[in-house]
Amino acid sequence: MRFLTLIVKNCLRNRRRSFLTIFSLSISLCLLGVMAALYYALFFGAPPTAQARRAVTRHKVSIVFPMPIYYREQIRKVRGVEEVAIWQWYGGAYRDSRDQRNFFPRLAVEADRLFKIYLDYQIPDEQKQAFIRDPAGCILGRSLADRFNFKVGDKILIKGDIFPFDLDLTVRGIYSSEESNEDTLWFNFKYLENALRNSSRLAAGTFTILATDAADIPRISKEVDELFANAPAPTRTESEYSFGLSFLSFLGNIKVILMSICGAVTFTILLISANTMAMSVRERVREVGVLKTLGFQSSTIMGMILAESAIIALIGGVVGLSIAQVLCIGIRQGPAIVDQTKTLTIQPPVLLALLGLSMIIGISSAIVPAWNASRTNIIDALRFTD
Amino acid sequence: MDDVVIRTRNLSKEYVRDEFRVVALKNANIEIHRGEFIALMGPSGSGKSTLLHLAAAMDRPSGGDLEVMGSQLNSLSDSEIARWRNRHVGFVFQSFNLIPVLTALENVELPLKLTHLKKGERMQHAATALKLVGLDDRMGHFPRQLSGGQEQRVAIARAIVTDPDILLCDEPTGNLDARSASEVLTLLSRLNKEFGKTIVMVTHDPHAAHFATKVRYIDKGELLPEGQAPEDWKALPN
């Protein structure tokens, strides 16, 4: 486009103002970018690949009600189920439980089956075997281990609260995962079996299912639930992904909060940008008169002003979204709030949409001043002094 | 062949601002021929700029006919007029009106951007025009790096770069010191004599009027007949 040099030079006309505009636009777009990434991860995100094949069965009424252990064999027989493992939430207290920092999930799991289901867990083979062999063994996620500086071989004492006994565990391994949270302590289900021998309290909190094919999960869920529909403990089965989300009871609010923050941010940058463009065009009314005298069409002048504003907004968008993408990497590496943040990123379509949004903001904020300037008649424009 | 560049018949302009009606130009009849260099003189507020703006179709008349280069401008749409002005009219302002973010060369190139010329040709034309006004060593300078006289010469280069049929200058020396003014006037005179440019120049300065081939006077919106000056003209301090 032959007017590009003039447009670019107009962008640079008042460097400090353009810089400040780009700066505020980029901060806002950075915020929008992270919000959108979170929103996408929470509400549209496909589960990470390994997780996509997992489903969770729990008591239909509430997660706090146990289910009989023998359910596992029946679930195992459903077509498409590759593996099933029992989970039991232990709870308990580590050190001073009033200190929130001492909280982390402690779950009993069938040690050998855990790794067949959590395909994304990375753990040295000898640690894995040591865990499976030791009825009093446990493994920890990398970030949990780092938090308390736990090492393989350390002893961990957990005081029972739900269960009438304490845990005296030995760290047998430390796992890491690209997808799942690394904040869980898994201990061997045999510990529960030994402690609750023949007690009716020996039960399953949930069953975790690995499906041969992720696409089968809806069908498997339905069949499992039908299996126990009339049993004393009816079940509810869903993908692990939505199971995880159902814990976030505040999620509905998050949706509203995210939406309103994004809306407010968008509106604010629209105002900032509109104000800047109004100022910047006002300073140039005379020049608009000169351009018209040289034969420039009103529409060309309008287009040039809109393009200028769009370029500034687009630069702000690119800068802001790059920062946002870096922040997402930071969040990915930090402790997981929910599993979804482990893979937090601004998806390409979201990125494009946000760049489009910044263009739209740029253009729409300049429409009124551009229109007014391009409609001013030459004589009035040339007489304009400010 | 008709060598009339501008012909007006009872050309009038009145401005209506709020309650006030100002008659800026009353029934002006003028013929400007190819190759003429006309100085338009008259007291402040007499309607000189108004006539120039109408001739450049920068404003629409309130009445009468205006024919420039054989075109009836009244019948053209705004965008046709813009295109027509780019091709046929060069305009020089009292206050130069260069675009501050563009270099001298880029300022001169600007009107050529509306033509079909390629970048290289545009640059070449712009450089030639700058050379003609004697500023080929200032091409990369920005307006703020030039003196007033140099700025005005760049503005003249910008006005002639499209090779227009007529050059309209509204007090081109009004903001200049005597030396720069006479440089600019010499340049205009050269453009008229050597290149046959038709020029209409509004001026307050009798000395400037000497460079023209003909002087016409306007008084209170009325274009006086050829050879006639306002009665009190000589008494005006200039």
Ligand SMILES: Nc1ncnc2c1ncn2[C@@H]1O[C@H](COP(=O)(O)OP(=O)(O)OP(=O)(O)O)[C@@H](O)[C@H]1O
């Ligand atoms: N845009 C406008 N709106 C209202 N009145 C105007 C406008 N332009 C000019 N006028 C009025 O029209 C009359 C003629 O103005 P014009 O600018 O043509 O005078 P001029 O001869 O060029 O004066 P000067 O020598 O001061 O430049 C003046 O009374 C002026 O106030």
Ligand SMILES: [Mg+2]
């Ligand atoms: Mg004037």
